[in-house]
Amino acid sequence: MEKIILTGDRPTGKLHLGHYVGSLKNRVALQNSGNFDKVFIMIADAQALTDNFDNPSKVRDNVIEVALDYLSCGIDPNKTTIFIQSEVSELTELTYYYMNLVTLSRLQRNPTVKNELALRNFEKSIPMGFLNYPISQAADITAFKATCVPVGVDQAPMIEQTREIVHSFNSIYGETLVMPEAMIPENEYEKRLPGTDGHAKMSKSLNNCIYLSDDEETIKKKVMSMYTDPNHIRVEDPGQVEGNIVFTYLDVFAKDSDFAKYLPNYKNLDELKSHYQKGGLGDVVIKKFLNNILQDFLRPIREKRHELENNIEYVYEVLEKGTEIARSYASETLKEVKDHMQINYFDSLYFKKEIVAKYSEK
Ligand code: TRP
Numbered sequence: 001m002e003k004i005i006l007t008g009d010r011p012t013g014k015l016h017l018g019h020y021v022g023s024l025k026n027r028v029a030l031q032n033s034g035n036f037d038k039v040f041i042m043i044a045d046a047q048a049l050t051d052n053f054d055n056p057s058k059v060r061d062n063v064i065e066v067a068l069d070y071l072s073c074g075i076d077p078n079k080t081t082i083f084i085q086s087e088v089s090e091l092t093e094l095t096y097y098y099m100n101l102v103t104l105s106r107l108q109r110n111p112t113v114k115n116e117l118a119l120r121n122f123e124k125s126i127p128m129g130f131l132n133y134p135i136s137q138a139a140d141i142t143a144f145k146a147t148c149v150p151v152g153v154d155q156a157p158m159i160e161q162t163r164e165i166v167h168s169f170n171s172i173y174g175e176t177l178v179m180p181e182a183m184i185p186e187n188e189y190e191k192r193l194p195g196t197d198g199h200a201k202m203s204k205s206l207n208n209c210i211y212l213s214d215d216e217e218t219i220k221k222k223v224m225s226m227y228t229d230p231n232h233i234r235v236e237d238p239g240q241v242e243g244n245i246v247f248t249y250l251d252v253f254a255k256d257s258d259f260a261k262y263l264p265n266y267k268n269l270d271e272l273k274s275h276y277q278k279g280g281l282g283d284v285v286i287k288k289f290l291n292n293i294l295q296d297f298l299r300p301i302r303e304k305r306h307e308l309e310n311n312i313e314y315v316y317e318v319l320e321k322g323t324e325i326a327r328s329y330a331s332e333t334l335k336e337v338k339d340h341m342q343i344n345y346f347d348s349l350y351f352k353k354e355i356v357a358k359y360s361e362k
Contacts, residue, residue, distance in 0.1 A: 001178070005030060006146035008042030008085070011062035012052060015069040016209035018193040018202035021252055022152055022185060028074040030150065039080040040144050040326060043067065043319075046086040047137065050130040051120055067315050069212050072305035077318045083326035084319055085140065090330035094139035094337060099132065101168040102161070107131050112157045138162035142177045143330040150183040153191050173340040177333075189252050198227030198245050210294070212301050219298060223291040228283050235282040241273045246286045253293050262292045 007027065009015070015024065031039050043066050048059045063084060070082060085091060107113060113134060117123050122130060137158045141149055142165075149159055159182035166177040185191050192201055195208025202209045210222050226246050232239035241247040256268050263285075266272045272289075275281045308315055338344045345351060 002037040006040045010048035083323040090334040095136045134161045138165040145178040238279040
């Protein structure tokens with residue numbers, strides 16, 4: 001069986017370091033691993049509309065922002081098909097048939113849905129489209145016969161729901177859909193990179209993000225005002241590295257070669273940490289060090305992005321071609337689904353012959 005990846009993001013904002021550490025980095029690695037026959041990345045605009053239906057221009061604008069972020073981070077359109085969800089109408093059609101296989105109470109029990117309903121104050125009056133999005137996600141995944149779905153931990157219940165739909169469809173209509181597996185990050189920071197303010201999660205609404213597209217000054221400002229150890233007041237004071245966001249980020253981004261380049265008095269992060277813990281190492285030193293590292297990391301991404309922004313026609317072309325390819329795969333699956341459900345009235349010669357024979361006997 002072919003090994004196929006499908007994953008995606010809701011286009012509701014530019015992507016940030018949390019997205020990079022938690023998913024983009026891994027996607028680029030998977031794309032380049034040669035272990036997969038096909039890789040699809042979907043910009044889930046239709047899903048984003050389920051809680052932004054009153055603000056379609058926000059979703060629309062961010063489709064391009066997310067595409068720019070993908071391409072500038074190394075998603076390669078020659079290896080990965082990038083496409084726009086709403087432009088593949090087969091997905092909506094599949095959703096409609098899968099809806100028959102899921103109960104209202106099952107959707108309401110989905111832990112991610114539950115959480116999100118509470119966050120959006122939707123509990124008293126739940127929009128059908130929003131409640132339905134796990135089913136539409138099952139359509140996204142199965143349309144491309146995905147075997148592997150790399151997602152964050154919060155998305156695990158969606159893959160579980162998809163697996164139930166696949167199981168149910170195949171039991172009723174015969175073996176048709178491919179059973180997907182979730183691929184969830186194991187590393188703690190990949191699961192959830194904390195925000196610059198020390199909050200457990202980097203998130204647009206908390207205003208604690210470093211965006212992949214931030215300019216040099218903005219990055220520096222954000223790093224210099226990062227949350228450290230509130231009890232580390234004077235340089236001589238012993239400091240704590242646990243929960244100190246500068247050290248968390250150094251854990252993720254610092255390489256030994258960065259020490260040689262920017263902080264040659266230390267060999268590695270362990271040495272830097274133990275000095276900080278003993279006392280005598282100020283926050284400004286570690287922040288400047290982290291700033292240097294993040295600048296080196298983000299500069300090429302930003303430069304690539306500027307290049308692409310100046311060639312936006314090309315970005316459109318990537319999306320249009322990718323969407324066309326995606327459509328051809330999804331329509332193949334939709335056909336198989338309809339064949340198995342026996343609602344293939346006009347494209348099944350067999351069915352027509354049978355009906356004609358039955359009625360001409362009368
Ligand atoms: N729900 C995902 C998110 O919020 C986006 C998404 C939509 C997705 N369809 C998908 C992810 C299919 C993986 C597979 O980020």
